[in-house]
Amino acid sequence: MRLDAITLFPDFLRQCADVGVVGRARERGLLQLETWNPRDYATGKYRRVDDRPFGGGPGMLMLIDPLRACIDAARAAAAGVDAEPAPLIYLSPQGERLTQATVRRLATMPRLLLLCGRYEGIDERLIAREVHKEISIGDYVLSGGELAAAVLLDAIGRLQEGALNDADSAAQDSFEDGLLDCPHYTRSDTEGTAGIPDVLLSGDHAAIRRWRRQQSLGRTWLRRPDLLARAQLDNDDRALLDAFRHEWLASQAKNES
Ligand code: ADE
Secondary structure, eight states: OEEEEEOSOHHHHHHHTTSHHHHHHHHTTSOEEEEEOGGGGOOTTTTOOEEOOTTOOSSOEEOHHHHHHHHHHHHHHTTTSSSSOOOEEEEEEEEEEOOHHHHHHHHTSSEEEEEEOBTTOBOHHHHHHHOSEEEESSSSOOSBSHHHHHHHHHHHHTTSTTSSSSTTTTTTSTTTTSSOOOOOOOOOTTTTTTTSOHHHHSOOHHHHHHHHHHHHHHHHHHHOHHHHHHSOOOHHHHHHHHHHHHHHHHHHHHHHO
16 A cells, blocks of 8 residues: 655654554555655745735645645656545544544555645645545644644554554454453563453463453443444343443442442
């Protein structure tokens, strides 16, 4: 998959793409990142990329023309990589909130263009004409879209086939089935096995699977009831969750007495 990022801070995104799983995906040729700096397409003595908004008010907006030239150059550079023009995603707090389902869908595309805003944002006409989708990574305001693009790059990169060493680990992630992940434990010289649920040391793989599913359901109930309300649960799930609730409420009552 190829990602083209339009950003005033290309070094930041390049560094993000060099480390960890995403770095490995790039080394393995599973993911390619190209960056495009609007400043390289700005004209005039000062190569300005921003200006004041019409109507007044605080802050500056990114200028349309350097951005459009940048987008055109990015598109032309990989023309023919895919039949359809690659979708342009603008990272902005006004966008649709990013979810794992969206990440999964985007990760299957051959190519994406990411547009990182700075200052107070981008001229609305450019958004209307060029942007296919606006994506937000959460209800808070960052000083630019680069961190959000890095989040997307990471989430998409790790899903490229062959990027993760253990093929199962993506399937077990939080959110893959609409639920939070279960707790995990590993060896410790200082802690020994204290505090580790017995079932995980039992070697009974069916019981371990059930326990993990129950913890996943229980954690989602406790921490993200909004996710649980949307999750598809079968009868086994409901029975596991009922048992979890029962135990949890009993332990709360005990702690209070
Ligand atoms: N740019 C500034 N804030 C952002 C956010 N929350 N998500 C995506 N892009 C942003």
